[in-house]
Amino acid sequence: DARVTQTPRDKVTEMGQEVTMRCQPILGHNTVFWYRQTMMQGLELLAYFRNRAPLDDSGMPKDRFSAEMPDATLATLKIQPSEPRDSAVYFCASGPGAGSSYNEQFFGPGTRLTVL
Amino acid sequence: GNSVTQMEGPVTLSEEAFLTINCTYTATGYPSLFWYVQYPGEGLQLLLKATKADDKGSNKGFEATYRKETTSFHLEKGSVQVSDSAVYFCALSEPGRRALTFGSGTRLQVQP
Numbered sequence: 054d055a056r057v058t059q060t061p062r063d064k065v066t067e068m069g070q071e072v073t074m075r076c077q078p079i080l081g082h083n084t085v086f087w088y089r090q091t092m093m094q095g096l097e098l099l100a101y102f103r104n105r106a107p108l109d110d111s112g113m114p115k116d117r118f119s120a121e122m123p124d125a126t127l128a129t130l131k132i133q134p135s136e137p138r139d140s141a142v143y144f145c146a147s148g149p150g151a152g153s154s155y156n157e158q159f160f161g162p163g164t165r166l167t168v169l
Numbered sequence: 170g171n172s173v174t175q176m177e178g179p180v181t182l183s184e185e186a187f188l189t190i191n192c193t194y195t196a197t198g199y200p201s202l203f204w205y206v207q208y209p210g211e212g213l214q215l216l217l218k219a220t221k222a223d224d225k226g227s228n229k230g231f232e233a234t235y236r237k238e239t240t241s242f243h244l245e246k247g248s249v250q251v252s253d254s255a256v257y258f259c260a261l262s263e264p265g266r267r268a269l270t271f272g273s274g275t276r277l278q279v280q281p
Contacts, residue, residue: 086268095274096269096271096274101268109268144213146213150267156218156220156262157215158215160213160214162211162212163211
């Protein structure tokens with residue numbers, strides 16, 4: 054049963070610390086997305102990759118956030134330095150990008166980040 | 170820009186009641202439309218989708234029809250169960266851009 058995995062599931066840190074979240078997309082999927090979910094803003098797109106190349110990161114605060122795909126099996130989202138307003142659940146999703154399911158996305162369980 | 174508007178929740182129903190969750194959208198092109206469901210503590214799961222006007226998506230007793238003339242994609246189920254209690258998100262994606270634009274979500278609570 055293929056699924057997207059994310060680590061850690063929960064992270065509590067102090068303001069100013071670096072946070073790294075990791076995602077393993079479903080094998081064979083060529084699109085990867087990072088979303089952030091908060092009560093106030095709902096679900097927002099942070100970044101979007103196709104074939105490991107960033108296509109859209111306009112939703113991401115550039116001064117503190119960075120997203121990369123070092124290889125096809127790993128996507129990372131880093132926050133440095135973290136701030137209390139970054140507290141949210143961060144979801145990674147992957148999609149096949151082709152075939153009859155080309156526009157579907159499969160979500161990981163999320164990383165719940167709390168910045169004190 | 171694109172946007173999705175969903176009815177405010179929570180929606181509270183008794184088991185076996187009929188469910189409708191309204192969703193309307195604004196898009197510049199001809200988007201694909203989706204319903205996702207989120208159970209407590211979990212990620213989102215695709216419930217159903219429709220890719221063109223008049224398409225009907227269906228899954229697990231849920232249905233939604235892509236209505237271009239009213240820019241709507243309302244979710245319906247004839248008889249809800251307690252296990253359907255979750256948050257439901259309507260979403261769209263524009264052709265050529267895979268990223269999803271989500272509505273604010275509607276919490277459904279089904280009571281025995």
